[in-house]
Every structure is written in C-alpha cells, then in structure tokens.
Amino acid sequence: QKEVEQNSGPLSVPEGAIASLNCTYSDRGSQSFFWYRQYSGKSPELIMSIYSNGDKEDGRFTAQLNKASQYVSLLIRDSQPSDSATYLCASGAGSYQLTFGKGTKLSVIP
Amino acid sequence: GAVVSQHPSWVICKSGTSVKIECRSLDFQATTMFWYRQFPKQSLMLMATSNEGSKATYEQGVEKDKFLINHASLTLSTLTVTSAHPEDSSFYICSARVKGSSSYEQYFGPGTRLTVT
Numbered sequence: 001q002k003e004v005e006q007n008s009g010p011l012s013v014p015e016g017a018i019a020s021l022n023c024t025y026s027d028r029g030s031q032s033f034f035w036y037r038q039y040s041g042k043s044p045e046l047i048m049s050i051y052s053n054g055d056k057e058d059g060r061f062t063a064q065l066n067k068a069s070q071y072v073s074l075l076i077r078d079s080q081p082s083d084s085a086t087y088l089c090a091s092g093a094g095s096y097q098l099t100f101g102k103g104t105k106l107s108v109i110p
Numbered sequence: 111g112a113v114v115s116q117h118p119s120w121v122i123c124k125s126g127t128s129v130k131i132e133c134r135s136l137d138f139q140a141t142t143m144f145w146y147r148q149f150p151k152q153s154l155m156l157m158a159t160s161n162e163g164s165k166a167t168y169e170q171g172v173e174k175d176k177f178l179i180n181h182a183s184l185t186l187s188t189l190t191v192t193s194a195h196p197e198d199s200s201f202y203i204c205s206a207r208v209k210g211s212s213s214y215e216q217y218f219g220p221g222t223r224l225t226v227t
Contacts, residue, residue: 031214032213032214032215034214034215036218041201042220042221043203043218043219043220043221044154044203044218045218046215046216046217046218049213049215088153088154092214095159096142096159096207096214097144097156097159098214098216100153100154101153102152102153103153
C-alpha cells in the first residue's frame with residue numbers, strides 16, 4: 001500500500017517567517033514528488049516538482065528531497081497571508097498515478 | 111500553458127437524475143486523464159484513470175456502472191454520474207498528463223461542485 005503522510009496541521013506562522021512543511025512516503029520506487037497548493041473550495045495547483053535528492057528552489061519556495069529517508073519537504077520563505085492554504089504532497093511511481101497525502105493546512109498570520 | 115477546464119463549474123440536480131461533467135485540456139493533448147472526488151475537509155480520492163481510446167480503470171470501491179467515464183479524444187474526457195443520490199454530492203476534479211511526457215505531473219481542472227437534492 002503506497003502511502004504519503006503529512007501532518008494535518010494547522011501550521012501557523014507569522015507573516016514574513018519561514019513555513020516548513022514535511023512529508024514522508026512509503027514506496028521506495030517513487031521517482032517523482034510534487035507539492036500542490038489548494039485554496040479552500042478550489043482545485044489543487046502545482047507549485048513545485050522534485051525528482052532528485054537535494055534542494056530545488058523556485059522564488060520563495062524550496063523543495064527538499066531525501067530518498068534514503070523517504071522524506072520530502074517544502075520551505076516557504078517570507079510567508080505571506082496569501083500563502084494560507086492546504087499544501088498537498090504527492091509521489092509518483094509506476095502507472096503515472098500520483099499518491100496524495102491528506103494535506104497540511106497552513107495559516108500565515110498578518 | 112497546460113490549462114485544463116471543466117464544465118460545469120457547479121451543478122444542482124435532483125436525486126435519480128444523471129449529470130455529465132466535461133474535462134478538457136485546452137492547450138495540450140492529454141493521453142491520460144484522472145478523475146478525483148473530494149469531500150469537505152478531506153483529501154483527494156482518485157476515482158479512475160482514463161486513457162484516450164480505451165476503457166477507464168476504476169479504483170477499488172468506485173462503481174463503474176454509476177460513474178461512467180468516456181475519453182473520446184486527446185483533449186476531452188467526460189464523467190457521467192448516473193442515478194445520482196445525495197451521497198454523491200461532492201467536489202469532482204479532473205487532471206491531465208501531457209501526451210508524450212515522461213513526467214508524472216498532473217494539471218488540474220478547476221473542479222465541479224455537484225449537489226444532489
């Protein structure tokens with residue numbers, strides 16, 4: 001059974017701080033990892049993808065992957081109230097299906 | 111790029127009727143489309159995977175005779191909820207993979223909110 005685990009939160013951070021979101025996955029065959037942002041009542045939006053160990057930066061977002069520990073994280077620097085959303089971690093392996101975590105709700109306090 | 115649309119964005123129907131939801135890839139061809147359902151405050155639940163020109167593959171517990179999926183072209187997949195009941199009320203979201211891509215990236219449509227009265 002492929003599983004992706006996330007802390008459901010809510011994670012509250014003050015505006016301007018760094019938000020750190022974490023995710024673990026069970027399938028060692030997973031090759032691709034994604035972070036989606038989902039605002040309440042909306043569909044998920046892809047914000048980061050990562051395929052190899054290490055860090056990948058895109059603007060205020062940094063994704064980190066450690067395949068040995070089966071661990072993926074997302075850092076959001078200079079958090080803004082508009083970053084308040086649920087963040088879904090997903091892993092891909094095999095048949096091109098993605099396995100999603102249940103999401104972490106982030107609240108950025110002005 | 112990689113825009114996916116859904117129609118309608120919301121629909122209210124009476125119990126026992128059928129509802130069709132369309133999912134279109136607007137600026138790319140999609141070999142594979144996925145249909146998800148999401149209940150309030152819960153995560154995405156994959157219902158089925160559809161490949162253009164072939165039968166959809168349904169996840170365990172999803173009734174294929176109730177949720178009819180047709181992927182007739184590389185830009186259009188439809189989900190028909192037959193004989194809808196109030197418990198089918200949910201947020202239905204499709205996603206698509208780009209044809210020829212080796213990536214697992216899925217691009218999501220905006221979703222369709224179904225309310226069955």
